[in-house]
Amino acid sequence: MLTPGSHWDALHVFDEMLQLRPLPSVVRFTQVLTQVAKLKHYSTVIVLNDRLGLSGIGPSVYTLNIIINCFSHLNQMGFGLSVLGKFFKLGFEPDVTTFNTLINGFLLQNREADAVGILNKMMESGTCKPNVVTFGTLVKGLCMKGNNTGAIQLLKKMEEAGCKPDIVVYSTIIDSLCKDTTVVDAMNIFSEMMSKGIDPNVITYTSLIHGVCKLGDWKEAARLFNEMVSKGIFPNLLTFNVLVDTLCKEGLVGKAKGMVKMMTERGIEPDVVTYSSLMDGYCLRGEMSEAKEVFDLMLSQGSIVDAYSYSILINGYCKHRSIDEAMLLFKEMSGGGLVPDAVTYSTLIDGLYKQGRIRDAQKLFSKMQACGLLPDVQTYAILMDGLCKNQQLNWIQILWFTVFLSKVCA
DNA sequence: ATAGGGTTAG
Numbered sequence: 241m242l243t244p245g246s247h248w249d250a251l252h253v254f255d256e257m258l259q260l261r262p263l264p265s266v267v268r269f270t271q272v273l274t275q276v277a278k279l280k281h282y283s284t285v286i287v288l289n290d291r292l293g294l295s296g297i298g299p300s301v302y303t304l305n306i307i308i309n310c311f312s313h314l315n316q317m318g319f320g321l322s323v324l325g326k327f328f329k330l331g332f333e334p335d336v337t338t339f340n341t342l343i344n345g346f347l348l349q350n351r352e353a354d355a356v357g358i359l360n361k362m363m364e365s366g367t368c369k370p371n372v373v374t375f376g377t378l379v380k381g382l383c384m385k386g387n388n389t390g391a392i393q394l395l396k397k398m399e400e401a402g403c404k405p406d407i408v409v410y411s412t413i414i415d416s417l418c419k420d421t422t423v424v425d426a427m428n429i430f431s432e433m434m435s436k437g438i439d440p441n442v443i444t445y446t447s448l449i450h451g452v453c454k455l456g457d458w459k460e461a462a463r464l465f466n467e468m469v470s471k472g473i474f475p476n477l478l479t480f481n482v483l484v485d486t487l488c489k490e491g492l493v494g495k496a497k498g499m500v501k502m503m504t505e506r507g508i509e510p511d512v513v514t515y516s517s518l519m520d521g522y523c524l525r526g527e528m529s530e531a532k533e534v535f536d537l538m539l540s541q542g543s544i545v546d547a548y549s550y551s552i553l554i555n556g557y558c559k560h561r562s563i564d565e566a567m568l569l570f571k572e573m574s575g576g577g578l579v580p581d582a583v584t585y586s587t588l589i590d591g592l593y594k595q596g597r598i599r600d601a602q603k604l605f606s607k608m609q610a611c612g613l614l615p616d617v618q619t620y621a622i623l624m625d626g627l628c629k630n631q632q633l634n635w636i637q638i639l640w641f642t643v644f645l646s647k648v649c650a
Numbered sequence: 651a652t653a654g655g656g657t658t659a660g
Contacts, residue, residue: 270651277652302652309653340653376654383655411655418656446656481657488658516658523659551659558660587660618660 282310312345347381383416418451453486488521512544523556547578558591586619593626
């Protein structure tokens with residue numbers, strides 16, 4: 241379907257630009273590539289860049305860096321590294337952005353050692369010293385690995401190296417500590433940050449509010465909320481979504497609806513995430529007709545229903561023994577051009593096993609693999625559970641499955 | 651004109 245911002249529009253704009261005479265500068269094309277990359281249409285960026293090359297517009301350090309970033313996000317670090325060859329062929333020097341992009345790529349591939357290796361080389365180098373983004377990227381990588389201690393150590397290390405941490409580095413660590421429910425530590429880092437004269441922003445506060453909400457400390461959430469507003473920092477869509485979601489997970493859907501009313505009054509329109517959280521809230525309470533009402537409301541408001549929202553409703557029906565409703569939605573989403581992922585399939589497979597529909601579950605698993613979707617740890621756990629409970633596995637198979645799962649988890 | 655931080659499902 242053609243929607244504003246789809247990669248088809250980008251292709252169109254790009255082709256029209258390539259027809260112009262004289263040709264726009266590489267800077268203009270870079271601006272379009274940046275926009276497409278922001279929409280996460282990484283393979284489109286690669287295609288557009290190839291067309292650029294065919295039209296005789298040479299790459300710049302900027303476009304090459306963008307291409308490396310796109311290959312990283314497409315899990316094609318090999319191609320990303322091969323772009324380095326272009327630098328040397330064209331006589332360009334990779335800059336700090338190039339190295340930062342490569343570090344991020346390695347981290348996305350779980351190649352932490354390679355990422356740290358680049359940092360060390362940069363520290364030794366006289367020409368391309370690491371900057372705040374270099375450290376910020378690595379801090380995020382350590383947090384993603386659950387290594388908050390390492391992230392805090394790196395924060396100290398960057399200061400020793402004469403690189404001042406900024407609001408992004410601090411917010412990354414604060415958010416990770418909050419996710420780890422070590423909100424006390426997050427608050428300490430928060431104070432440390434402010435004592436250094438770094439002002440928190442809406443992202444910092446949203447992470448802290450999320451952290452205290454998860455602990456059920458609504459009083460503290462309200463305090464932080466008031467504190468940020470008193471500083472002239474206003475809660476935005478994400479802040480409200482976090483509040484709506486945590487209220488729903490606590491079973492307080494009524495309060496969540498109040499929050500939706502509040503955000504609307506402040507001129508912030510709920511989006512697909514807001515509604516999906518509400519739907520999940522109703523599903524958790526087994527109030528499926530209310531969940532479906534929210535879903536229909538979304539549909540009536542335009543086409544903001546995505547694969548995620550379908551998956552949430554499908555999960556709700558599966559958990560409340562309406563597997564046929566779930567299958568109907570599954571067919572509907574596929575027909576609507578939305579692509580179910582491993583989570584959606586796993587949910588349905590789990591639902592089918594729990595109803596004793598072993599054959600259907602296995603058929604769906606085959607279909608999932610035929611679609612090129614890789615089962616993950618959770619999928620295998622669901623398969624093993626389903627097969628065991630339906631006594632479809634003997635002890636040898638259970639043993640094999642367990643060994644397999646432990647390898648996947650490692 | 652390029653690089654790093656906060657939201658939803660099994």
